[in-house]
Amino acid sequence: MGRQGELATARRLLADCRVVTLTGTGGVGKTRLARHITTDLARGFRDGAAFVELAELRNPELLSTMVADKLGLHDQSDRPPIDAIVDHLRDSQFLLVLDNCEHLTAACASFVETLVASCPQLTVLTTSRQSLEMPGEHLLPVPPLSVPGEAEPASPAELDRYEAVRLFVDRATAVRPWFTVTEDNYRDVARLCTELEGLPLALELAAVRLRSLSVRQIADRLTHRLALLTRGNRFAPSRQQTLRALIDWSYELCSPAEKLVWARASVFSGGFDLEAAEHVCSGPGAEQGAIADIVHGLMSKSLLVAENHGDVMRYRMLETLREYGRDRLGADRTRVARLHRDWYAGLTARFGAEWIGPDQVAWTRRVTEDHANIRVALDFCAAEPGEAVVGLRMANQLDVYWTVRGFLAEARIWLDKMLGRAPRNTPEWVFAHRLLSWCALLQGYIEPGTAALEGVREVAELIGDEVSGAYVDVGWGLANLFTEREPLARDQFAAALEVFRRHGVQHGEGYAGFLHGLATAVSGDFETGRDLIRDHVTAGAAIGENFWRSWGLWALGMAELFLGDADAAEEAELAAFRLQQELGNRVAEAFTVHIIGGIAVRKGQFPRSATLFGIAARQWRALGANPWNFGMFTKRIVEYGAISYQELGEQGYKRHYDRGGAMSRDEAVRYVLGESAEPVAARKNPLTRRENEVAGLVAAGLTNREIAARLYIAQRTAETHVDRILTKLDFNTRAQIATWVVEGRRGAAADRS
Template sequence: MGRRQELAEVRRMLSVSRMVTLTGVGGVGKTRLATRSATTLRRAFPDGVWLVELAYLEKPELLITLVMEAMEIRDHSSRPPLEVLVGHLRDKQALVVLDNCEHLLYECAVLAETLLRSAPELRILATSRQILGIAGEQTLTLPPLSLDSGGTRTAVRAPATSDAVQLFTERAQAVVPEFTVTQENQETVEGICRRLDGLPLAIELAAVRLRVLSVQQLLERIDDRFRLLTGGSRAVLPRHQTLRALIDWSYTLCTERERALWARASVFSGGLDLEAAEEVCSGDGITGAEVVELIAALVEKSIFTREEYPGTVRFRLLETIRQYGRERLAESGRTAEIQRRHRDHYRALAAEARVRLFGADQVAWLGRLQMEHANLRTALEYCLSDPAEVRVGLGMGADLLYHWITSYYLAEGRRWMDRALASDTGPSEVRARALWSNSWLAIIQADPDAAAAMLEESKAIGEKLGLEPVLGYVAVFSGMIAMVRDDTETAIALYEDAVRRHTSTGDPVGRALALIRLSLAQSFLGDSALAISIGEEGIAVCDAYGEGWHRSYTMMALGVEVWRQGDAARATKMEQESLRFNRSLDDPLGIGVNLEVLAWIAATERQYARAARLLGIAETVWKAVGAPLSGYGHLAHYHDECVDDTRRVLGPAAYLAEFEQGSDLRYEDGLAYGLEEPAPAAAASQGTGGSSPLTPRETEIARLVAQGARNKGIAATLVISQRTVEGHIEHIMNKLGFNSRAQIAAWVREQEHGAGAGSSG
């Protein structure tokens, strides 16, 4: 059942090292892999393969005796047992499997070193939740079972055959012989395996419950996993008969401070970094300086999983391990305290991001917020679940404004803000700031009436409390609403007021934002010189701080005016420069506007087929955003003119054909088309040695998938959103006719093998 890659890796490691240790969380299948490996390697060891089961051994002084018993060594002399064992193995070509070493770590390490030093042909394969730490030891950390199926997809999708589902099916059939995975129950079975983190023991215990539950009932009850997953085989170790007992065993192997850190870390969602752990988990017996050593110990004991990202390392707990930790934290009576610390850390992170987002570190900070999105969400939920904390959540939601706007979380951001505003209604600086922040989200969602109401209240609070920055932002967003309502004169007056206020308060963010809108409005009125001058002022503000996002939007605005002046080539360069930055940030709003303007430019250059295709590409982006020309509705007449002219020249049928070609393009293909870059499929084929159907970005993601990277890790590596990664993987599967990551990995290996074969011939 599965683990073919791991079996091959164990065989390879034992061929180059005399000491190999399999590590991993409890229940992940270390013992099973070790015994399977030993069985397949019997022929390589003429003097025998011996399994030494240490789980039941409680007295360390009996270790050598137990090894001798397992190897059937009978000695009635008075010599020390170690001397007898060494003498027996000295000239033997054998493999000894030491299973479950974690509770006898020191004794096993000393024994292994002694035997390997004395018996040159001996190999040792150990299983442990923590490495033995001896010279020459190679380790293989065993991950949970694959949740993705392999094989080749047919026209009719066959039931999944992932390692996890295979194991569930085998164990289910042992209690319900007629059980099979079908099209109807496949998703439910996969959901069960996924909720159990792909842990073999948990899956086996869950399958046993099919004696009394349907698979749907099992999935519905799986969150209560520690009470549900009991009643395993009596033939296995007692601690392997229930999931709780197994994790209890891991818990008892930890020191008191390691247990405390485990419990405290359970408040994190989606992982944590060292800085967060030091701030949230220290105190009450754990100093900040000790946190790194405790994390290292928990990684060694397979409680934490280490994940490397560009420039940083993060740590993750499997959900099963995290839930256990939460129960232990609740037993300690400190859940509220640690949750508050968690909230405080991410509240401070959001506040710092707000300050740091206008500058050279902008992309890095936005990427960090995306990486921490699950923790930010948890912190917000903590705030909004307690009336006394709602105002803190209100400020945090406002601080995350650019996180909501530059990602795919805009709708979620507005939900958080609406909820917080409904709960904290007292006039305050925080409420005023949250109101104008949320108004921007409403404008982008094409909800100007709601935005106007929020701005009216924000202005009233700002005037009452003398909040000049608030009044500056109210002016900016009120100007946007005026533009939506075709009142350009009012909009310009408001934008000019905003520029004055933000200049006087020294706020470059508000000033840059107001200048972008003012340039667009003057362009809309036909004052080209003023529009260009204002846009150039905006560029200068951004360049003074090394800022990129507002600069890209300013460049977009300037491109519109330069196009209106008739310089299509320069306008195209401006829009493409803006598009490249927005692509690097994966900002769908900016990308959509850039594609629109490029389509308008193409139509005026009589490149009607290109214009129609760009409109189709933009349509796909607007569907993802949720509103066409979101926040830039006053530019809609350019869109309408472009559509009318292009359809008239091409004819309805040809226009529709080109438009659909654009809308059918994969996301990266569409952006490459807009940027007039080389054909992505051709570029991808250069890296795979054949005619690859994937774009360069898809090829890059496919390779990361083949390396075992998760979506979150891929997103961090490529500095794009996790949702974009998911979209790319879906595109890859659709294009290749696959239904799993495992199939993608196999395809990548085949492509690379083919490229190597071709080059060698």
């Protein structure tokens, strides 16, 4: 609704300045303007733009981690995430937008200063209620929307040129679709917009009042409120008084139960769903069974915003309204914060208990949606006396999530915080050290990884927790595998696996199973190791599990590459890569692509090998990781790279390597999978990549059981894919699928000729 002048000024400033900060009072529309600018200017930056919302972030230590995640950089290195961000953006022409910096000004200033000094083509736009006060920063004050002023407008038509009026009318028609500016009300509309000083949030809150009041009634009541507020605090900035008056009015018009829920909901960060609200916001004055109606009432007053996330509606509160609600919590703050922590502790417990199975993609998405709330809950555990054990338990239950999403450095931050406050002789303390070691080792940080395990086995024995001791054995096994002590690693994995099986700990079996097979294979007993890995993969397929099965397929391909058959290695690695795409596990992707590059060397496909090594190198950089600290994996990959380099020569190798490094993500995925042409019938193709693959196997005459075996998936999963293909294509028989595939291939061939 306007802002053309500010957009033009922003374009001019961002063309000439490296750091621009949009400043202005709360509710003035800084975030909305920043989003407009990002959309408007992103195409002008060769490497794109990223918009990072910081309102939900409470811990300045996680600023770099949050930005790295938004950039798709998994913090899997032994360096701070800021270093990975610098490496990623060093040669990029990129626009980075940091929204709501006012509560993190010192951290944001230091962060931006580091980036700008190291990345010469980077431009940074921030929004804040105050300047970051850093060298080179240019301020762009965001004024309120234009208003009619004190002079009375001559007609309704004249009002349309004012931005505040256009916004108010837009929001008013959302509340009362028949609302228009008329001869009867245009003077009151002008007075109201002027009284509200063009503040977008104030205008939206006022528009809601049209459900029960006329424009004149709203303006009269607001004038009275402002007079009272000015007498109470005549030195407060005028716009602050205006917004406070509107929020106070909105608060007073809420029912007692709505006031309580507004205050209690302020503990959420980011969004929340109805179940979370019922747990956290219920209590004296707002019974659990009434929360749904109360939330609906707050939405109708524009105090909560609803957003559809698949089958679940989630709610969020604008930061200005959240701050107001937080101020109203008073003595109830700790009780509500503990309820909030308890709810998300329950979520992490469910994640840990239900991870093994067919719902891993959904669970990863669910925890990602609530990551901001989990951070708040962990902050509570770290700050509140006696709660560190609960915090350790939560972090431990998310161990696979930290890996899949690449938040290894963040996991280490939380674990370090809690371990200093938690009692030593507990299973949580033991498991936390194992997880701390796992994160460090996957980052290639061998010494801290092993140091985290020193003396922990003895504590596990002292408290008589055999399962915790087995997890420590897995940690030591991984450390020994990465330092080329494979026989010792094999024995440690075997001992841990026996304990996990005896206690029925599927999660532990997932960790130890594929590693035991891999360590056995590379220790000299290839056949036994291969069989162990295959058993692990088959067991995972039977229950529809993706994460550990993909690692098992990776281990199988690695063992076959080093010691067995190149075709079998390729089949396993491509199957692993497909599962990694489904889960979004980009940490595992880089390992897998490097192995596929080695397979190409074994097969004499040297241009493909160099291209794959280029793709893998870019993936490692995106992870901020170093692939050269992983024992035999590193040693053999270096050998294959040297062979490819020798066969192609310096110029030839560099040409193909650079080609891989320059590919877009989608191009790289298709290249890894060998899809050099468009997918089957791409221009009229409603199928996913996996469904296209299944369709191709149906066309080749394979049964569902054979498809399942070929793709390392459960037969039930194969049947589901075939059913979806028939539904999407509106077919009834497998023969129709086969005909469709053949015709699609002919069309693709004709396009290439």
